[in-house]
Amino acid sequence: MIQFNEFSSGIELASYVTSSGLLCRTWNTISSSSIASNKGERLSWKVHKEEDADLKIIVFETTSQVKLALVSSLELKNKNFLHFEFLCTRKNPEFQLNKDAYHLFYENLQSLDELKSHVTSSTRLIVTGQGLGGSVAILFTLSLLDIFTTGKNRPLCITFGSPLIGDMNLQKAMSRSTTWNSCFLQVVSHKDPLPRLFVGPHATQYMPFGTFLFCSDESSTCFENPESILEVLKAMASIQGENQGFQSSEYGNIVEKLYQKSIYKDLLARGVDMTGCSTLQASIILQLSALGLTPQMQQKQYNIDINNLVRTIEILEKKYNHQKRTIFDPTKKLNVMKVDMVQLEWYKKDSRNQNIGYYDRYKNMLSTNKFSTSDQDVVNFHKNLTNYWEKMVETAELKPQKEGAAFRTRWLFAGTNYRRMVEPLEIANYYYSNEGYKKFPKSYFETRSKHYKQLEEWLKEGTAAASNSNSTGTRNVESILTFDSCFWAHVEEAFISCKVVKDVKVDVQLKEKAKKKLLEFEDYVYGLLKNYEVSSDIFLRDSSYMTWWNEYEKIDGAVSHSKLGRFMSNANNYNVKYVKGTYNFN
């Protein structure tokens, strides 16, 4: 959706939450003394089941103190504590957690795992706690995230006045999945010093995630942009000063009051002149005044510039909204990409009509450096498709494991097709353009792009899951794409090996190695042929494969007795029998 006018819906969201009674229900469970509590190491928890509402509430409580220190996820890994390991990716391999919260979790690990084993995705679940108890609730919920992959009945973690729990990398890890991020709601009173304990110049590493519901005595508002949340926490710190004797039990009164007040008329921003304000500015002014941060304050003794804060948050929100809306969505460009694939399909067919394989046509074009306009188009299709799929694979890689797996299955067909059609062009490009092999004579396999490897990996996973794929029997070898997308790289390498064998200047040892490689290649090709996995294009008269074969044949004694030699000895075998599926490979 493209909105011409941006809004910030924090007030509306807060009103949705506070009027629903969800917070009251949760707090009542926290403060209830009638529910049996389980005692662990410095931590206790209780489980409450609302049978009629099909809802389970788990509460964590602790009287421990919390300090600034962080612990790295690498350290957890060294202790073989892998509950949060799924949050790490190759791109973002490490994050940090508050040490005290982590210790509480770790010391009670066995009991918590036991508790976790009773959680199923069939019951609705709220995990909650106040202060440091809330921090443990966050960790417990994090450890659950991998269970809840579908959108249905994912848990909601509600904390009351909890300190920040992790660093910027944790926040980044969480933002990989909107599903994950949407499981956290942190309620923060503007008077409570604990949530802003790790904010400011002394604690620059901490970063919030999830949605924050800030409340004053009068009203409440939500923020979800981590940077805006930090700004608000800072602003609160500067007007509220240090601890003013805030009691955590006040949250009970606060949520009850907000619940009562949800049907009252608002008094927010009365008398604030909003002429000339954009809708976004107006929304932000209202959000801040819901927390007692009004422009009138400037006249008072507080050392804070609200107008400045409005501007800062406006910029942050705009940036954040823009990011959210421009997330790469592969489905949007799918049809455009399909067109490029069809163009290449035509290129392949058209080449064949000219009695040349499309690999060789592309290769000849690169090595002679003669580009017709239609060739230039093919270069562009190649480029577009590669860009698209590189991004696409990266997106899939960043998704949480199970979500990513489902995603990969969905794209399996298109991805395989792409790889088999386009990678030969990439190989031609590598061996025959001026970057690549000519500069650094290494085999293609050493520089093969990661996304091709990933795509191949998906196919392996996918066919392992659905083993009934039709890998046997003859198929139309005239129209298929060669299964192994690296086939032509093998051919090029074999061609190089031929040269090595023939080169008089090369020493014997290298020659033997090259001969061995050639024998391996023979087996490889014969294997593909036997399974009808190679396009019959390779047998066209001037193809690289045929050129290689002609060279290879000349090396004395090389082929006379081999299986492939027998097959290649008669053109009728590959031009007719292979196509018809009548050659006897055994």
Next chain:
Amino acid sequence: MSLFNFRNCCYGDSKASGVDKDLPQSHEDSLLGLRVDLIKKACALAFKAHKSPKKYYLLEKKNRSWLEADLIIISFHGSWASSDWFVDKSYGVTKINQQLFPSLKSIGNDEAALVNEAFQLRFESILSNSSLKHEVKEAMTKGKQLMFTGHSSGAAMAILATLWVLEEYLTNNNKNKNHKLPQCITFGSPLIGNHIFSHATRRENWSHHFTHFITTLDIMPRILFAPFHSIQPIFSSILQLFNPKSKSSGTDSETDRVISEFYSTVMRNTATVTSYVISNLMDDTNLLLETLPNLVDLSPYRPFGNFIFCAADRPPVVVRNSDVVLQLLFYTARINDMSEVSDVSKKSIMQHLRYEVELQQSFEISNVVYLDQLEELSLAADGSNRLTVSTALDSFGLDTIARLRLRAAGEWQKQKYKNEEKVNREFNEKAAATMKHLKDYKETCEISYYDAFKVHKDERDFKANVKRLELAGVWDHIMEMLKKYELPDEFESKAEWIERGTMYRTLVEPLDVANYYRHFKDKDGGPYMDKGSRPKRYRYLQRWLEHAGRMKSEDDYSESCFWAELEEIWKEINDNNGSFEDVKERVLKLETRIKEWFEKGKLDKDVLFEGSTLVNWWKALPPNHKKESPIRSLVEMSQGINMQ
């Protein structure tokens, strides 16, 4: 002569409005095209109906001085039994009866509207037990004007009756020039359906048949925002307060407490629903909006039709945007603080019964306020984009937050039209020429169109494939927007789009089928017609056409994709060594339909060209069957022509 002046109505029923010199022209005498004296009379009748709870409805058709000869007013009484309001589910909704109300659904998405089950049950019983059907038939045949009215749950009956008449008499199949459009005027109506109900009535252009009067504090239109269990213990006693025959006076302190509790519960749930909906309109990427609905059961009910907010001390305020109505339902009935709750909650009950008085007084104030173009609404409470609007909003106590919400609702509406414009532009710039290209391709194919594409031999076939994909891009984009309701409600019933869609589907879908079988996608994906294989765009477009013509749905296959069935039968016989007997019924069914499509001109003769899959397929059928085959003469004739 029509009694209704649609002068103020922005929707296009010009036939119904006509030109009428005798009608009162000043807006003091008419409101939203309805004559004020008629509104008052309807109100009186709606209340009168309560007094005869044994009768299913009251019918006024006598030729009286205030009543034109061809007007019939039917009014329904309310019910004060809790079971007539809620069946025992959290919000008491059910899928609407698609036999009675086939239009009340989302067409492409193929999702039926939800309706209050108790109301629907009561209406079904009225329809089958009373003489309503008969009366309506007589009135419609004679070209009389029907007006349905009701107060409280009687209003729900009036709404369903009106919708039923619209479905029965005014959709394509039985449209008759002689028929007059029915009108529905309700007073203090509860909400009765969900967002699809609301969407479908707007799509069918029926909104303006429904004028809902509500007094600003009346609790009734808000009640169904509360889950039944939250009000169940007190609901029966609340209903008794409305019952004119009830003995309870409603003055003791226990009653006060019950009323306060009822009001607070209903209003808090109203706050939850309205905040949820507006959050979505303002920014649909909010994280909490993903998780919270799993934990908070939200009421599905939404307003539909035109609303007129009335109060004795202010002019009537007309609101046509349902999202705005929803927000106002919350904002017009808030309190300043706890001290007001007892007073306001009592009013919220009393006002439900004071329609005759409140309307009378409200109508005496001479200007009517139309709340439109809210996307330009000034945010400041003393803003002055239009004085009357501003005064009206001030008098409702609408603060800046509320104004922002109304603006968001207004912009959302405007955005839908912008989206349509964009889609239109894209279609004209790209799709039209591409369609032309494919049409030429089809006409110049030497063999059948389907087969030419399936063989895919020449460059022109590849070019056609590129065009196919370009069009898929355009239409897939439209389908995505429809799924998210980002296009105007009436989009799926616009003749222009249905025509474009049908042309596209019949021209291009054969290519999709050909492509599917050309690449052997059936080996992994199963038959083309299976769910998940046939692209959504074709399924949606077929439903558009079927709905527009109120046709029976061809769920299995239509003329644009019968090739798939052909391929599947072919496979069944050849690959799986099946016998003809196994597929005989399918063959016969397909042949019968092919014949029918030919007769209707839905298939072109190229499908019968020599060598086409259809002809080859038919030729391979057993001789005994071919003798009796419904398309024998068709095939033979076309082969004869080809041979000449």
